[in-house]
Amino acid sequence: MPAITPCLWFDGNAEDAAKFYQTVFADMTIDNIVRAPSDNPSMAEGAVLVVEFTIAGQKFVGLNGGPQFRFTEAVSFQIDCDGQAEVDRYYDALSAVPEAEQCGWIKDRFGLSWQIVPRTLMRLLSDPDPDRARRASLAMMEMKRLDIAALERAAEGR
Incomplete structure (x- = not known):
């Protein structure tokens, strides 16, 4: 069965969020950080693009997508x-x-x-x-x- 991983859209603070969740959840791990390549037109080279983390066995992806979208209570x-x-x-x-x-x-x-x-x-x-x-x-x-x-x-x- 394929895994379903929620992808959370952040406005440049996905790594901050992951580090914050580490202080809240004892079983939270940051699994991987992907940095922007030099040819990414919307991000500086080396800026955090994606943070992969796990809370209570559930994998998440934090994507630094920009200010276009915000979280709502719908999720x-x-x-x-x-x-x-x-x-x-x-x-x-x-x-x-x-x-x-x-x-x-x-x-x-x-x-x-x-x-x-x-x-x-x-x-x-x-x-x-x-x-x-x-x-x-x-x-x-x-x-x-x-x-x-x-x-x-x-x-x-x-």
């Missing part, structure tokens, strides 16, 4: 978290645009969207009791940073 990366401490750690490390925060969705300083999702949320949203699932969903919609204890209280009707 985001979901981080499954074991508990509130992990939710808080990723939220604190990645969130850089407070006005974009909603329901665990955040934007980092490069404009890339992330979903910081506790595994408990998916369990609550798929609860066989539709009232519990609805209450958890309504509570989630009111949150910026997801609060596991508050989600559980809401599901229970407290």
Whole structure:
């Protein structure tokens, strides 16, 4: 089966982004850096053209494509978290645009969207009791940073 590698379009800061993600994700590696050749008309010779990196076993390519395109919420990366401490750690490390925060969705300083999702949320949203699932969903919609204890209280009707 062929590998699918997300290619992220950056405006000249793909290497900075990769180095930043290394500080956030313990299992992140920068695998390769490709520099522009001397005959590239849009980049100085030796400038970073592509950064290949891996986070949690998923390969990514960061392409320094220029200012033409920006990230949108149409694409985001979901981080499954074991508990509130992990939710808080990723939220604190990645969130850089407070006005974009909603329901665990955040934007980092490069404009890339992330979903910081506790595994408990998916369990609550798929609860066989539709009232519990609805209450958890309504509570989630009111949150910026997801609060596991508050989600559980809401599901229970407290």
